[in-house]
Amino acid sequence: MPTTNFSPTDSMHGGATAAREPLDGDWNRMPEPKDGIPYRWGDHERRWSLNKDILSTTLGAERSSLYSLYHSKGIYENQRATSTRKRVVNLTRSSYAGQQRYGTIVWNGDTHASWASFRQQIPAGLNYMATGNPYWTVDVGSFFTKNDGRWFYLGEFPDGVKDDAYKEYYTRMFQWGTFLPMLRSHGSDTPREIWRFGEPGTRFYDAILRMINLRYTLIPYIYSMAARQTLHDYTMARLLAFDFPDDPNVFDIKDQYMFGNIMVCPVTVPEAKSRKVYLPHSSSSEKWTDYWSGTVYEGGGWIDIETPIDRLPLFVRGGSLIPTAQPTEYADAQIGSPITINVYPGRDSEFEFYEDEGDNYNYESGSYTTIRISWNDRKRILTLNAQKGSYPGMPTSRKITIKTPWGERSVNYNGKKTSIRI
Template sequence: MKRIRSYLAGTAILLSAAASPALAAPPSVVPAMHGKAAAGAIIQRGQVRFTVLTPEMIRMEWSPDSRFVDQPSQVFINREQPVPRYSVSTRGALLVIETEKLRLSYRLNSGRFTKANLQVGSRAGAPAFMWRPGDVETGNLRGTARTVDRYSGDVQIDSGKRLDLGQGLLSRDGWHVVDDSRSFLLDDSPWPWAKLRACRDCQDLYFFGYGHRYEQALGDYAKVAGREPMPPRFAFGYWWSRYWNYSDDEMRGLVADFERYRIPLDVMVIDMDWHRTDGLSWDSKYVKRDVFGESVGWTGYTWNRSLFPEPDRFLNFLHAHKLKTTVNLHPASGIPANEESYPAISKAMKVADGNPVPFEAADKGFVEQYFKLTLDPLRAQGIDFWWLDWQQWPESKLVPGLSNTWWLNYVFFTQMQRTSADRGLIYHRWGGLGNHRYQIGFSGDSVISWPSLAYQPYFTATASNVLYGYWSHDIGGHFFAESTPESDRHIDPELYVRWMQFGAYSPILRTHSSKEAGLRKEPWRFAPEVFAALRHSIEQRYAMAPYIYTAARQAYDGGVSIMRPLYYQWPEQPEAYSTRGEYMFGDDMLVAPVTEPMKVGVASASIWLPPGRWYDENRGELVEGGRRISRDYTLDEVPVFTRAGAVVPLNPPSVQKLQDMDNGSVVLRVSPGGKSVSRVYADAGNSEGYRNGEYSLTRVESERDLRRATLVVHPREGRYPGMLDTTQVTVELPSAAIPERVVVNGRAYSRSDDGQEGSWSYDGTELTARIKVPAQSASEPLNVSVAFGETPPGFNALLYRMKRTAAAVAWLKERWEPPTPLPDDLALAAQLGRLIDYHPERMAALVRQFDARIGALVAQVNASHAKAEVKKGFAAMMQSVQR
């Protein structure tokens, strides 16, 4: 009882402290908020006010005392937009507002908005619609959810309930309405703080009437609700995370293993055992709780010095190895007396007698002291950002109705902006509309299962419908369902590989698992073929970093997240809505992760390709879209299709840390079959300067067909601190015939086997030509022209036939019984790439010989002494490659 009285007394103190002044924010760091719209956009008539924000977006307010809101809200922070063209007329008692796209009518002096007095209809575009208040939106394309804790796929394992993704901003109906009437406002203090609206009965609605122009809707929403901030560049690297009571020594050994196996790594995540957890114990509700309902032992801010005797030296070690560090926070239990910061913060908050200092994120006085006295010293030691793991009461105890999740995201993100030169970054759970301004999402504890993996591509892509573009999942799943038998409580290597492949082509790549001894996800702990597939996924992620980072800038500028559903670009194609397991990854890649187990060594997939031409990265094949195709994939293969002719910027293989990415070298991979214009983005990597013009863009134009390829890299535009003045470009041409002539900036290049600068080389195993251009000034253009030699018949999908034949021969050799030697044609058929390397001038003839060989291989094996089951297995493996 004494503790409860102390909490209530502390609350009174916190209430009085809420008005204390905040630190001034550097104006160049924290984006300004403009709650008041331009005067020319506002139409007020008595108790109603309409604001024309865009031709497709109108704010609609009703207030009984004709007092309206001009302050930013939790969701809408920038209403001051360019005034679009519109007209206003009064026809009797009817007020009519018309834009290029919408027609709104309201019966004047008829009170709050109802079906009887307000309607908005489309004037142009498809589909046509007429909306009235109360209309049911049947075609909403959904948004996202706070967490996937304890879900297998979209089914909650405890209750069997389906996960509700809520309402998104996009709808096949053509319209959507955001009711902002109950959201909190942000005051005009230096650190804007939540406050209640004066009128609880007022209406504040935002009508979105964009039809199927989904990308435009998201872009306009970003203008009025705030942009999707860019994470720092390192965040797009690999994050290692495991719920385990690691020691300093063990983590040093872990880092050494990553370096020993040359596996790239950028972020080290330390779960809650970094601090003391003495009060933690489990019960039937998963965790012991105190009298306030908070989890005992999960909250902590003092290093566990039995595990980390010298935290400063440990963090210095991680930084010396170019690793960013985040630690887990469960702040709900406040600051108890055993914390190192307790004497200072209890004094500041006037909490006496050893009572805990209660946690209340809505109280500015407490929050300022909390950061100053408890968290900032840890940041000074070397914690780069926070993993905020809030799982307690949903609303503030101080300000009823204010979501703790939403508000904590705001407080932690903006605090970092106010006090650090580093780019704002947290990862936490989704708190609702407006939370897209505070990345990155932590989706929680998913069940280890194939359904969980199969659901995550849809879940992640759909979140872009509310601009929440940076979900971070527990790759590989978090824990086994309680019903899982003990014999099955081990990692399925195939499932883990497929999950890691999805992670490589998702916003954030972070492995994690629960505190269970058998859940070891270090890649080197698996069999060689699994280890190779896991490492390849991570390496592919690092290779794609320039492409991913460019897409992050596009998301900031235009509101379209890097991972998005197919219907954004093909809104009139029914299969763009029904195909849930595929998504666009940036502008030029379509990804359809494998989410089912293999059968007989391959996983079968039915893939819908949108209209247009696509380059199958796995097969080396140009494919016509607008149809469904069937494909099969071995363990190390990922279904990725690139737009024909697209240029994808990549890192050279030497990049092991994304902090080192801007080293002046880039690989431009030009897909066959078309032409494109794109841009490559770069900035300093971890500052807020990207918001204020500190970045560069490089325009790239290309065109490629069977006979030729041209590439123009225009002079770089823009500047940022630390930018190099030179750039070294390697041009990569997959599925290319042998070049006959390569000209760079007017100079003819010759072939070199070792890929020296100023020459071209050919990789027969990958059927890829590479042109390595010496470093030159980034302010000068680069012109590359390639003329190809004869393209052999059947060259399309040759890469697939080569890989499958080599795999079949390797399989056969393991089952071949002496003394009869393997037939010569079998050995040669598995080495076409090497033969091309040795004799590129004979490429056409070698390919013809290869196709002739593989057509006869099954017959040769059938005529051999091999066992019947071996003959059958080999024939099955070769079935898909024989022409």
Template sequence: MQIVTYEKLNNQLLIKCKTGLMKIIPYTDSIIRIRYTLENEFNEKESLFVEPNTQQNIPYSVNESDDIIVFSTSNVQIHINKNTAAFTYKDDAGRILTKEPTRGGKTLTPTEVLKPVYDQNTEIENSQNVDGARAKAVPTNHIVDRMAYHTKLEFEWDNEEALYGLGSHEEGVLNLRGTHQYLYQQNMKSVVPVLVSTNGYGIIVDSYSLIKFHDDIHGSYIWTDVDSEMDYYFVYGPDFDQIVKSYRYLTGKAPLLPKWAFGYVQSKERYKSQEELISIVKEYRKRRIPLDLIVLDWRSWTGELWGQKSFDPERFPNPTAMMEEIHKLNAKLMISIWPIMNNDGPNHVEMKQKGYLLGNQANYDAFNEEARNLYWKQANEGLFSHGVDAWWCDCTEPFEADWVGKVKPEPEERMFINTQEAKKYLDPEYINAYSLLHSKGLYENQRKTTESKRVVNLTRSSYAGQQKYSAVTWSGDIAANWKTLQNQIADGLNMCVTGIPYWTLDIGAFFVADREQWFWDGDYPDGCDDLGYRELYVRWLQYGVFLPMFRSHGADTPREVWRFGEEGTIFYDTLVKYINLRYRLLPYIYSIAGWVTNDDYTMMRTLAFDFRNDPHTFDVKDQYMFGPSFLVNPVTEPMYYESGSEEMKGSVKKRSVYLPVDTQWYDFWTNQRFEGGQVIEANADLKTMPLFVRAGSIVPVGPAIQYTSEDTNEPLEILIYKGEDGSFLLYDDEGDTYNYEKGAFFTIQLRWEDKNNRFTIGDRIGSYPGMKTSMEFALTIINDAEDNVAQRIITYTGEQTTIHF
């Protein structure tokens, strides 16, 4: 692909090749957009996830030698081979970040885009399976809608670099090197077309079709199925936090979730009545186990009116009174809603009459703004107006064709049958974007309806940009076994490294038993009566404490804490211990949530976020940082019981933990201090998930409370871990409403100077209605398990205070 000429324009470099056109467009000094087309001009379609007006007027230079054109901003250089148009990406010091093969790395292959035709003769088959209602249509014909391209972007990655991202895909792969990945939406697969490299750069692909990633015998490349041109962004960090910040600059900030969304969420498949929901909340309050949110799963509607967004009057006779009582109990309600409607319920009929349904005459067209508005109107009138607090947008793929049968189809077969099903109803160029637009409609319309209640949308799919719609992605209908628990850690880390901040899972897994279908693959037919499952559930909940959303859910067996024993038994007591820990850590967690919104921070962090200088961390897929302080090490193998309550003999209650280099680490439970750069065998009895705190950490810890809005006059404890200087920005606001966007919040900078044993509480910046003007801090200096800790209680009134120890 030889370069013929190039032209330096005001805000881009236009390159004419023997075959096609290229544009290099600096959006910032560190974000470079690259476009390539075989047409005579570039298309003018708008991106579905890149925010408008993000392109800045960035100065750039172009230098030329005999064989190379060099495009440069202050942070990035792109060296372009004149004979092949191969790109080599470098930082401002000339260090190679990555490169394309010398022969060139961009290929466009023409392909026909077929459009199905539906008419009055179209046959529609309505059905239900474990994944909900389904409607499949057989088109009467196909026509060629247009020509487009398969795109292929090739790289020569360094042997030593690690690659992360692309979303959550159920395989338990963290470092993507040497692997392949198929990016399409499906139960247990959530797509984000973002790669992040330990060499200090990211790649964001602006495509919504099926995408394939390969770094294997077939090559090293990103391939897209249907696009009008190649369009991607090269992002230079070099730190992961800077890459994420650039991603959110392009695709949108993540709004702040309400404080209650970080409390404990109790769910199961399913609570069936108004009385049952309220009784569960009351039981948590009676037992003094913290709880903030209870979830009403599917079939809140009447009979078989699947997807109807209203309450069954027999089981929920007074939903407004139900919501009032739940709120008086200081809890919230999340409700499951679906994009599919069939059986001629009122919502379905209204959508059909207005022509807002896709070809199967069941799923609403989320790509149509008027259809999204009607969907909200229905949800608002039937549910939100009664006081419902949050949405669970289930089945937002929304087309699957492989959740049947005894044998799980091969990966390539799954990819084919599922993408083919989606292409029957969605333009093949956009099959990955349904969840993005569905989330957009809910977020924008709820915000138009009220600013007093923050949007919360728990959804099963994801895409680039979805974070700006207050979406929390969960990993789908996983099965209860130890391998799944282990795999979920890497899956969540690869989701969050893309810039999507909020990810969670079903604590204890959705499927607990083992049945004929391939996906119903749990190891515990006796559910919570099985001591083996109780052990697995405890370990899963320990891990869940350190996820952005802390949520128990699943089928086959109850999930309330008292189903795992009674007070005084090890399982019950350990579950309560860790739920209480989550609530005590809320000042730390909610502050970090403030950073996510205000500073584009990432809460759940693969170790390369903070230890990119330590290659030993690159492939550690069962440990991660939760915020700046906590090294989380879930236990992912049984130590006490096998399935069937069979007691294990001789198992060692330890877990190997790698402590990253260049810092010291404290055992959270014992305060024992360790040097970094080593593997240790940490205590991991059932009551203990190994948890370490980085030296120099400042961790705000609140009092024991029963719900996030509980008011208490007890002091806020500040844990200060000696060994390094440290800082922490304490954040707080009203806990709900969007007043924080107008400045209704405060921050307090906390600083520790290690050599001087000096702690400074900075001026309180900002305020919000109802804020306490005076606070008590209980300062605790942690030095080592064998040393006495120094404590000091002070009263803080908003002005800078320095304490010497």
């Protein structure tokens, strides 16, 4: 969004603001009844028991569990009753089954900055998204960076961005967060702006900027996956077992996952020069392309991959089509811009490229476009099928570049079926 009117509040925006124009988003930091239990208590079981008793007495056991669901429902339904010009975006830290229908993005709460915590958050998020709630995120850099003795305030970096050890931790988390449904940096104790991590040309600054640019490069892919989640019950970030159920080696891998057709392998230990990566296989065999180097590997084994500070190991599954655009300062600046279709050969494949106005609910009445992109692996032919649908302001033609290991070709696509042999 070119501008953002985002409300970090504990409740729905109200009064004159709601009547004038809905907010771009709500940040509901506490969508649960206030517990009233002093933070100084370190007995977690006793804290849980007292909270349960307070909530059950106040709301009843069932209603207290459902509080987050109805809180989100109230925001969603009332904003939509006010206006359909803005999609409901509700960043919230509590969830319940079915809450995804109300425009919620859940983050994992106020975590502390430690490598052990980082490692735990990856499988926690994947398990959460496997429940049918596909939008999940974190505080990149973790919320608490210091340790002040309280049971929840257990950060291991008291000097924050003054400490290169924290800069490394933050950079590695930022790399992981780049491949979550929502990327966000937030926390206490220390600044998080990119310029706090060095000057252009220094390693942490450049590594973070590389991920920012990569995120924007992938916006066409991510937005199309988001549409697939809404229209076709997809999940963009998935446990490996979802895609490779016949490969038992993936069942207990906690630090690799699929983001679309990109396998993400976060670096979760300090000063890592390399990490082991497992390349899954399926009954039809599998090829994997290193996103950075272009090296192709066969699936079904482990490899060691170098992990300099500016590189997150990424592998693209053979038979993938990844649409990208040039990075911009904000997502709407990409509207109508040239698109590159990155072809990763290995099998026949298809991808549905999706576009709409970028906001409002007109897509619910069919105001959007799709282009089915097909790849014939044996003949090396990419087909841009006829564009379906329309929306106000849609581009009537655009430059599309097809990038493959054998070279590139560009066409001016005007919505009619076009096939390109590479």
